[in-house]
Amino acid sequence: MISEAIKSQFEQFVGKDNVEDNQASLLAYSYDATPGFQAMPHCIVSPRNAHEVAAVVKLCNEHKIPIVPRGSGTNLSAGTTPLQGGVVLLFKHMDGIIEIDEENLTMTVQPGVITSHIIAAAEEKGLFYPPDPGSMHISTIGGNISENAGGLRGLKYGVTRDYVMGLEIVLPNGEIIHTGGKLAKDVAGYDLTRLFVGAEGTLGVVTAATLKLIPKPETKKTMLALFDDLETSAEAVSAIIANRIIPATLEFLDQQTVRVVEDFAQIGLPKDVGAVLLIEQDGPPEVVERDLAKIEEICRLTNAVDVQVAKTEAEADALTSARRTALSALSRVKPTTILEDATVPRSKIAEMVREIEVIAKKYQLTICTFGHAGDGNLHPTCLTDARNEEEMALVEKAFEEIFHKAIELGGTITGEHGVGAMKLPYLHLKIGEAGVEVLQGIKKAIDPNHIMNPGKIFSESERNRVVI
Amino acid sequence: MMSTEEKARIQVSFKEKMDYNELMNCTRCGFCLPSCPTYIESGKKEINSPRGRIALMKGVVDGLIEPDEDVKRSIDLCLGCRACEPVCPSGVKFGHLLEQARDAIYQTNNQSLPEKAMRSIFFNNLFPYHNRMIGAVGLLGFYQRSGLQKITRSVGIMNLFPETMRTMEKVLPEVPKKKEMKQRQRHFAPLRERKKNVAFFSGCLMDTVFMSTNDSTTKLLQYAGCEIVVPKTQGCCGALHGHSGEQNRAREMAKRNIEAFEAAEVDYIITNAGGCGAFLVDYGHLLKDDPEWSERAQAFSNKIKDITSILVELEFDKLPLRLDDQIVTYQDSCHLKNGQKTFIEPRKLLQSIEGVTFVEMHDAGRCCGSAGIYNIVESEMSMQILDYKMEQTKKTDAKTIVTTNPGCLLQMKLGIEREGLADQMDAVHIVDLLVEAYENAEKSER
Ligand SMILES: Cc1cc2nc3c(=O)[nH]c(=O)nc-3n(C[C@H](O)[C@H](O)[C@H](O)COP(=O)(O)OP(=O)(O)OC[C@H]3O[C@@H](n4cnc5c(N)ncnc54)[C@H](O)[C@@H]3O)c2cc1C
Ligand code: SF4
Ligand code: SF4
Helix, strand or coil, rough: CCCCHHHHHHHHHCCCCHCCCCCHHHHCCCCCCCCCCCCCCCCCEEECCCHHHHHHHHHHHHHCCEEEEEEECCCCCCCCCCCCCCCCEEECCCCCCEEECCCCCEECCCCCCCCHHHHHHHHHEEEEEECCCCCCCCCEEEHHHHHHCCCCCCHHCCCCCHHEEEEECCCCCCEEEEEEECCCCCCCCCCCCHCCCCCCCCCCCCEEEEECEEEEEEEEEEEEEEECHHHHHHHHHHHHHHHHCCCCCCEEEEEEHHHHHHHHHHHCCCCCCEEEEEEEECCHHHHHHHHHHHHHHHHHCEEEEEEEEHCCCCHHHHHHHHHHHHHHCCCCCCCEEEECEEEECCHHHHHHHHHHHHHHHHCCEEEEEEEEEEHCCEEEEEECCCCCCCHHHHHHHHHHHCCCCCCCCCEEECCCCCCCCCHHHHHHHHHHHHHHHHHHHHHHCCCCCEEECCCCCCCCCCCEEEEC | CCHHHHHHHHHHHHHCCHHHHEEEEEECCCCCHHCCCHHHHHHHHHHCCCCHHEEEEEEHHHCCCCCHHHHHHHCCCCCCCCCCCCCCCCCHHHHHHHHHHHHHHHCCCCCCCHHHHHHHHHHHHHHCCHHHHCCCCCCCCHHHHHCCCHHHHCCCHHHCCHHHHHHHHCCCCCCCEEEECHHCCCCCCCCCCEEEEEEECCCCCCCCCHHHHHHHHHHHHHCCCCCEEECCCCCCHHHHHHCCCCHHHHHHHHHHHHHHHCCCCCCCEEEEEEEHHHHHHHHHHHCCCCCCHHHHHHHHHHHEEEEEHHHCCHHHHCCCHHHEEEEEEECCHHHHHHHCCCCCHHHHHHHHCCEEEEECCCCCCCCCCCCCCCHCCCCHHHHHHHHHHHHHHHCCCCCCEEEHHHHHHHHHHHHHHCCCCCCCCEEEEEHHHHHHHHHHHHHHHH
16 A cells, blocks of 8 residues: 555655554554554654654645554544554654743643643643543643543543644645644634644644643642442532532542452552542632532532541542543453443433443443543443453443433533544434534545545545454 | 564464463553653654553464564563553553563574573573582682683673673672582571571572672571571572573473472561562462462462561561661662562661661662663663663762662662762662661671
């Protein structure tokens, strides 16, 4: 698919060391964190700056070679699986923080910077970059922007989109454009910044981003509230919000999740309760104290078995980082974990959780649920084995029902992981056929040759999918 | 280049030897990437990351790719440091996967000649035989004492060897005399109220090249209240074999050791080399499919304890310990930390010494690049990793770098030598430092 002539042009653009096509390297970029998806690319190219990206993209456009931009490959929607082969574009050389502007409170970064490095660099200056996906120690900002990643602090602070002020983009035709900027206000034309956030690499390549920073909250406190069952905890979540308190974090884990997380992290989580809420509030000390006291009262009123406040920062960190490992820790139980991120309005959480339990029973599956309960973003996670075809068919059915239910409750099929190839068959449930057509129209206008991450979000041609 | 038949052979061998369930346990979440030294030092090449290596192994088993040179390169370049294990939320036992993969490659593959010769000399003809070890080390001693060392250095014969080996030759400790190595004491009485009965695993390299460190270890155990036996029929732990694709050989050695220690009825079997300890702890796994041995192996493994761990258990850190004022830093032994989960104890001991200012170095848990004979066969990557390590060490301003494994000790000495810091910095094994601190305090009390 990629001729020697094209390969040697790539080598001229980016240097010989930055073009690889031996089969071992190709295999190493044939997957992401999504179970069941794998497909081989034809070539791996690692450009060193936006101009090299542009040269590579332009050449691919001329020859209609698919391009899959890839950060750290931690996405959960098969977003970086090269379903139609082609070039995998890496940003390992483009991983620098370009500038921290303390006057405008912005940070400008290259796409390959690791999320937690951005958070740390901001904190060093007494500033704050809130989006903190569970994968923040590995994920790149390019991946975060392209998936519009959320995080544990999403309830109070919003998601990646809310912090992207401007982008540098290489378009499929090789042109470089700049959207937005260090501007609080800007209405010059369509909001292209927002269009590229969450575009999953299907419209162009992000080569730089200007991010919004905010002042760092003075203090934070973390607590755990324990409940006998899932529903009461979900009711407590609704009650907290209804009482006009917006905690920074409001995460929820069901019993099985708590058990496996505790087995991994060993930080003394109680294994015998039905559900746990992990609650964090930040801000000025008085406000934090007041909110925590109020939350405690609400939890007790909604029949919490116990409420515990972390005494030290280390204790608090242990709790939140344990939550971050929930997904992978679940995979200890069974070889395959299939995780979804159906999201509903906050007020419907209890109902949704109940429905998931019913559906799991119906298909006799083990589905553990945890997630960002505060923003209605649930992670029903099915523990199964990809080698058991019968069960896999049931899993697919169960999730389809879960999606339908979420939509019925006014929710969506994916809150933060993106559509990718995995949820492509369900997109129409949320946005309708007419909505899909609008997306296809936009795609056609920007990427007429369908070179950018083809086969993701919506389909345009046949698949080349290897299911293992 | 590998021939087609050879690749086919290795592929079959992968299918037989790899634990497919363990491969499936990897969710490809990537949590292990930031902890992998070879991923970082190779400029974030997925193929040199734990996730990538697992994918390659699985790819070979699944028949998606052939086990070609690039696959072998990726497996060879792995340090086996197992830093990817404690951070893996899915609990993937990477160390086991690596051993299986190496076994599959090296039982079938024709290695390059020098590498093969090196492995064969060290692994098959030397380490397993205590007598030959004594002979070889004796030769080294003769070389050092006879003046031959001076002559070869001045004549420059050593310049014919790769740089790493040349420097290594300089940092090797002065080895004991042959006679001393042969007449080892086998039983020690406690020097205070008896608290535990222990056996000491003396190791092959430790009981020859590092004999004085072994002497310090038994001394410490005596001071801490242990009655000690040192079974005579024990031998090399087999770690180097197990890690480099010689599983069967490693199993034979394991059996010999299990037998040697079964007779001694003790509370613990004490080790002072992180690398050996982690392998001994794994005998249960190594022999799990052998009905005659699996239980005995597990019983043996359950008794293994690192010297630092028993010292803390017996409250050695509460005894008076004193050294001249100095800054001390600690370099984790990968296998002690990741294999035996022992990393608090050494720090606790060091912090309890009067006069010592303990400064934690950044990334102390990252491998130093020693990794068995890795620093010789993969010296380029090893030196790159060592350079990073020395950068971190220098930032602590430490006079003393403490280690808990002979390989790390030599590597850190090598680092010091390479940086030209020999006059202001030294690397020591923790037991040697502790004996000094204990005896110092005792002297000044009298
Ligand atoms: C254990 C675990 C926990 C997770 N927790 C969360 C969570 O809490 N919240 C959340 O939202 N997600 C979470 N995720 C999903 C995932 O980490 C995020 O989607 C993350 O943003 C992906 O970043 P990445 O660098 O790995 O990107 P990749 O997976 O490499 O890529 C993701 C998408 O971005 C595109 N892309 C990457 N870089 C560029 C670029 N420079 N230009 C254009 N397109 C690009 C790719 O083509 C792909 O479509 C989790 C994943 C795991 C494994
Ligand atoms: S951390 Fe564990 S599960 Fe995740 S990619 Fe690494 S080995 Fe696989
Ligand atoms: S053992 Fe060490 S070098 Fe090998 S993959 Fe794991 S972390 Fe990397």
